[in-house]
Amino acid sequence: xxxxxCLHDGLVPLIxxxxxxxxxxxxxxxxxxxxxxxxxxxxxxPNPLHxxxxxxxxxxxxxxxxxPVSLWLPLEMSPFGCWGLPAALLALFCCPGxxxxxxxxxYPEQLLVEPGGSKLVNCSTSCAQPEAGGLETALxxxxxxxxxxxxxxxxxxxxxxxxxxxxxxxxxxxxxxSLDVSVFYPPKQVLLKLQPAWVAAGRPFTVECHVxxxxxxxxxxxxxxxxxxxxxxxxxxxxxNGTRGATVTHNGTAHxxxxxxxxxxxxxxxxxxxxxxxxxxxxEPQMLKVYDEEVxxxxxxxxxxxxxxxxxxxxx
Numbered sequence: 001x002x003x004x005x006c007l008h009d010g011l012v013p014l015i016x017x018x019x020x021x022x023x024x025x026x027x028x029x030x031x032x033x034x035x036x037x038x039x040x041x042x043x044x045x046p047n048p049l050h051x052x053x054x055x056x057x058x059x060x061x062x063x064x065x066x067x068p069v070s071l072w073l074p075l076e077m078s079p080f081g082c083w084g085l086p087a088a089l090l091a092l093f094c095c096p097g098x099x100x101x102x103x104x105x106x107y108p109e110q111l112l113v114e115p116g117g118s119k120l121v122n123c124s125t126s127c128a129q130p131e132a133g134g135l136e137t138a139l140x141x142x143x144x145x146x147x148x149x150x151x152x153x154x155x156x157x158x159x160x161x162x163x164x165x166x167x168x169x170x171x172x173x174x175x176x177x178s179l180d181v182s183v184f185y186p187p188k189q190v191l192l193k194l195q196p197a198w199v200a201a202g203r204p205f206t207v208e209c210h211v212x213x214x215x216x217x218x219x220x221x222x223x224x225x226x227x228x229x230x231x232x233x234x235x236x237x238x239x240x241n242g243t244r245g246a247t248v249t250h251n252g253t254a255h256x257x258x259x260x261x262x263x264x265x266x267x268x269x270x271x272x273x274x275x276x277x278x279x280x281x282x283x284e285p286q287m288l289k290v291y292d293e294e295v296x297x298x299x300x301x302x303x304x305x306x307x308x309x310x311x312x313x314x315x316x
Contacts, residue, residue, distance in 0.1 A: 023105040033252050061261045100129040102170045110275030111155075111164075111181040118156035123181065127170035137164035139181075158183060182274050187267035187281030194263060196291040199254040205288060207231065209265030211281065214246055221268045222248040229263030253298040259290045 003083040010126040107122040123135055127149065135141055135153050139162065145152040155164065162181045167174060195206045207224055214220050217236045232250040248265075252258075262285035 004257055016139040055144075056112045059296060073148045078150055082200050102165055102168070102173075102175065104168055106173050106177050106179045109179070111179055112184060112271060112276040113158045113181065113272050115159050115183055115185070117158055118154060119158070119165075120144075120309045121153045121155050121164065123151045123153070123166035123168075123177075125168040125170065126174065127168060129170075131169040131172070133166075135164060135166055144305050155181075168267065170244055182268070183215065184276070185213050186279045187214050187220070187269055188210045189213075190265050190281040190283040192263060192265045192283035194288055195288050197286075198291065201254055201256050201290055201292055203254050205252055205254050207252070207263055209245065209249075209267075209283060210245055210247045211267050212245045214267070214269060216271075216274075217244070217246060221270070221274070222246060223248050223266045223268070224248060225266065226258070229261075254288065254290045256292070258288050262287050311315075 066255045103126045105124050105126075108119075109123075111119055111121070113119050121135065123133065125133065130149060133151060135151065135155075137155065139155050140157045142156075143151060144154055144156045158181060161183055162251060164179050165176050166179070170302065184289060189212050191210045191212070193208045193210070195208065199205045199308045209222050209224055211220070211222065221233065221235045223230055223234075229251070232248055234248045237244055265283040267281035269281075
């Protein structure tokens with residue numbers, strides 16, 4: 001029985017009888033009406049209903065009062081026997097109830113791993129004496145270390161996105177906390193292609209960049225560069241989270257100065273929102289061959305020298 005919950009039944013909690021001897025020694029407790037059985041027959045008994053109707057808790061002159069105005073009952077009616085109020089206070093402050101909330105924490109808060117990788121997961125709780133705790137997952141797990149309020153696991157053979165759960169039970173109340181596991185594929189291959197490799201000035205050409213396998217695709221940005229100049233920049237926001245490749249294309253017109261600088265492709269996979277970093281990938285540089293007129297060399301390729309009628313007559 002909670003010693004404050006007695007108020008609505010017309011009952012109030014007690015103070016031990018030995019405290020009655022000196023009202024001056026305990027001035028903050030001797031307030032309001034006192035049960036007549038404790039003070040003798042010379043003192044008329046107050047109306048308990050009238051006392052409770054005046055507000056069970058009144059503000060004290062020096063601050064808020066923590067106890068009801070009427071604090072006295074016969075000792076035989078006390079749920080704590082002869083110990084009275086001290087026992088009640090001891091039960092309240094030293095023995096917290098099972099309804100107190102507790103928290104569960106997981107570290108890291110986000111889990112990012114390459115296919116087939118392994119990661120450490122820490123699971124802890126604020127409950128002082130948890131009854132049970134563990135990690136729920138379909139992945140391979142091993143308990144490495146543990147303490148009264150924490151467990152450390154090794155989660156391995158991670159091949160796809162999933163969710164793992166940490167749980168603890170405290171005073172019969174069980175709580176769960178989830179952790180998202182994301183598998184990523186870095187841009188290891190960045191392929192650049194120029195079509196055609198030889199082109200006449202003023203003619204169109206195409207630069208294509210392709211990354212065969214990358215994930216998450218929505219975090220990928222591809223940039224085509226000519227020297228230090230950015231020709232095209234594409235972010236695949238909103239794309240499905242598959243492992244398919246990504247491609248970006250730029251169409252241009254050839255100029256003689258295009259052969260002075262290399263073309264390249266840069267891939268950026270931004271994993272910061274998932275607890276990771278930015279991963280980079282760069283293609284091999286390629287140079288576009290630009291010529292003025294279509295003069296064929298002996299191997300069948302266009303000649304990079306300017307057009308000359310003498311070359312044509314000689315080859316005839």
